[in-house]
Each structure stands twice: as structure tokens, then as C-alpha cells.
Amino acid sequence: MYHSDDFRQTKEDNFQLHISREKDFKILQLTDLHMGFGWLSKKQDELALAAVKKLVRRTKPDLIVLTGDSVFPFWPKAGTRDNGKQAKKLMAFLDGFQIPYTLVFGNHDCEMGSACDKEQLGRLFKKGAYCIFTEGKKDLSGVGNFVIELVDDAGKVLLPLVMLDSNMYGEGGWFFSGFDCIHEDQTDWCMERLTAYRQMDPGIRAMAFFHMPLREFKDAYERMKLGDKSVVYEHGSISEKNEYFGISKRPGSFFDRAVENGVIKWMFCGHDHLNTLSLTYKGIRMTYGMSIDYLGYAGIKKSYTQRGGTLITRKADGTVTVRMVPLDAVVSKRVRGNGTPEKNKAIC
Numbered sequence: 001m002y003h004s005d006d007f008r009q010t011k012e013d014n015f016q017l018h019i020s021r022e023k024d025f026k027i028l029q030l031t032d033l034h035m036g037f038g039w040l041s042k043k044q045d046e047l048a049l050a051a052v053k054k055l056v057r058r059t060k061p062d063l064i065v066l067t068g069d070s071v072f073p074f075w076p077k078a079g080t081r082d083n084g085k086q087a088k089k090l091m092a093f094l095d096g097f098q099i100p101y102t103l104v105f106g107n108h109d110c111e112m113g114s115a116c117d118k119e120q121l122g123r124l125f126k127k128g129a130y131c132i133f134t135e136g137k138k139d140l141s142g143v144g145n146f147v148i149e150l151v152d153d154a155g156k157v158l159l160p161l162v163m164l165d166s167n168m169y170g171e172g173g174w175f176f177s178g179f180d181c182i183h184e185d186q187t188d189w190c191m192e193r194l195t196a197y198r199q200m201d202p203g204i205r206a207m208a209f210f211h212m213p214l215r216e217f218k219d220a221y222e223r224m225k226l227g228d229k230s231v232v233y234e235h236g237s238i239s240e241k242n243e244y245f246g247i248s249k250r251p252g253s254f255f256d257r258a259v260e261n262g263v264i265k266w267m268f269c270g271h272d273h274l275n276t277l278s279l280t281y282k283g284i285r286m287t288y289g290m291s292i293d294y295l296g297y298a299g300i301k302k303s304y305t306q307r308g309g310t311l312i313t314r315k316a317d318g319t320v321t322v323r324m325v326p327l328d329a330v331v332s333k334r335v336r337g338n339g340t341p342e343k344n345k346a347i348c
């Protein structure tokens with residue numbers, strides 16, 4: 001576990017990280033690394049690690065957040081099912097930056113037949129020298145539901161970062177049975193925590209990080225395409241085939257509850273490697289992180305316009321910016337978009 005005078009675990013599901021009010025605080029969201037670390041994935045792993053290194057060096061973040069599918073224990077592609085070994089290798093690599101990092105699980109980290117389940121993998125990640133992770137409350141769905149509070153020197157919470165396990169698969173329990181979502185008990189837990197923050201500070205705003213996109217992200221995209229001006233285009237595009245969103249078939253109430261609760265203003269996900277869209281809907285900015293994957297999708301090694309990270313900056317004055325950090329300098333307008341809702345029609 002990360003160790004610093006500025007950092008402590010205060011509860012089973014809560015951390016505090018002290019930050020300076022005078023300086024910007026930079027979070028680099030990386031998603032879908034799909035590290036194989038097996039005999040079939042050597043080339044792709046080298047490329048993925050080089051990409052991460054480049055992005056970290058370029059952005060110099062204060063915190064790195066991995067939004068799932070960090071490891072990929074899928075034998076036909078990686079040549080191993082040992083996600084424990086994969087996690088250890090990934091941690092050794094990330095610890096080398098000497099920058100704290102945290103993570104949520106995706107649907108692939110504990111793929112069927114993998115050596116470790118989520119509890120075991122979570123215990124391993126807790127051993128990372130710079131890793132911030134806890135399983136969270138045992139009676140909640142998923143593993144790794146917790147909050148990292150960014151606090152000032154006086155102990156005032158400036159920005160809670162809510163980490164959520166969006167679980168894995170729906171009925172049937174495997175890839176082709178569709179994806180799961182954030183469950184009701186996790187939603188209750190999250191909203192209770194947020195309400196408590198709001199009671200202390202009515203102006204507080206929070207961020208949520210999880211792997212699978214919410215169905216409302218797709219709804220908002222569809223509305224935007226139909227010209228609904230209440231949806232604000234921010235950046236990026238939907239580049240998955242047939243404008244695919246890997247959403248759950250289950251309804252899930254997380255988005256509606258977050259809107260009603262009013263504290264979460266930013267949501268970050270991954271999962272759909274080619275989607276980089278960011279938009280604001282009902283007061284919440286939803287963002288697909290740029291992804292790293294060289295191994296998961298067939299042929300993705302050659303595709304580059306989606307590859308990169310997402311830099312989230314909490315400025316000293318409390319404002320927040322979110323921007324794409326493409327790995328390659330040249331990214332087509334189709335991916336980057338034009339930056340205004342009006343011009344966005346060109347990318348639909």
C-alpha cells in the first residue's frame with residue numbers, strides 16, 4: 001500500500017490524500033491496459049508499457065487511476081490465465097514511477113478460469129508500494145468500492161474520488177451473456193456517502209470512476225445526435241462499430257440517483273476501447289478514457305487514434321478540466337472532434 005505522510009486510510013472504505021490548495025492536482029486516467037504478460041503477448045505488452053511510460057512522463061500526474069481491464073488473463077491471447085502474476089508484473093512496473101495509483105476492476109481482470117478471484121487480486125494490489133486499494137465493505141456487491149478524499153492541510157475534503165466496481169457479466173455469467181452494472185446496494189452506499197459530504201459542505205462536488213459505461217451515456221449520445229441542445233458535447237467520438245456502447249441489459253439506477261443527489265459532476269469509464277467521447281448530460285460530465293489496449297481487440301495494435309490517456313486537473317482555484325492526451329500527436333478530427341456542440345454534427 002502507498003505510504004506517505006500525506007496519505008492515510010481512515011476507514012475500511014476510505015482514504016485521505018492531502019493536497020496543496022496552492023497547486024493544481026493532476027489525475028491521469030488510464031484504461032484497458034489489457035496486460036497479458038504471457039508467452040503470446042510479449043510484443044503487445046512491450047508496446048502497452050511503452051505507451052504508459054510515455055503518457056506518465058508527458059503528463060507528470062499526482063495520481064494515476066486505472067479504470068479496469070488492467071490485466072487480461074485470457075489464454076488464447078495472453079498465453080496465461082495467471083492474473084496474479086500479471087498483477088504483480090503490472091505493479092512492479094507502476095511502482096517504478098513513484099506516483100500513487102489506484103484502480104477499479106473491469107470485466108476482464110478476473111476472467112473465467114483465471115488464477116485469482118477479485119478478493120485475491122485485491123489483496124495482491126494492496127501490496128503495491130504505490131498502490132491505493134481496499135476491498136471496501138465486505139457486504140457490498142463487487143470488490144473495491146471505496147473513496148479517496150482529496151483533502152487540504154486543515155483536513156477539509158476538497159474532492160472525493162469514488163471508485164466503484166461495475167461488476168462483470170449478467171445472467172449466464174460470461175462475456176456473451178452481456179455486461180453487469182453498478183448494483184443497487186453499491187448505489188445506496190455511494191449516495192449515502194455523498195449526502196454526508198453535502199451536509200458538511202453544500203457546494204462539494206465529486207468524481208466517480210468505474211469500468212463499464214452507463215446506459216444514460218448512450219441515451220445522451222442519441223439525444224445529442226437528434227439535436228437535443230441540453231446535451232453538451234465536450235470532446236472525442238464514438239468509434240466502435242455500429243456506434244456500440246458496452247452497456248448492461250440491466251437498467252441500474254446509478255445515473256438517476258446521482259443526478260437526484262447532485263454531488264457527482266464527473267464520471268469516467270473505459271471498456272469500449274475505441275470510444276473517446278465526453279459529454280455533459282443532466283449536469284454530469286461523462287467521459288470515456290482514451291485506452292491503451294494492444295492485445296484485447298483483434299487488430300487494435302495498428303489502430304492508434306483512440307490510444308492515450310485522459311488528464312483530469314483540479315486547478316488551485318477549484319475548477320476542473322478534462323482533456324484527452326493522445327499517445328500520438330496527430331489524431332484525426334473524427335476522434336478528437338471539433339470541440340463545440342454545433343460543429344459536432346461533423347463527427348456523428
Ligand SMILES: [Fe+2]
Pocket residue numbers: 032034068069106108271272273296
Ligand atoms: Fe477492455
Ligand SMILES: [Fe+2]
Pocket residue numbers: 068069106107108211270271272
Ligand atoms: Fe471491459
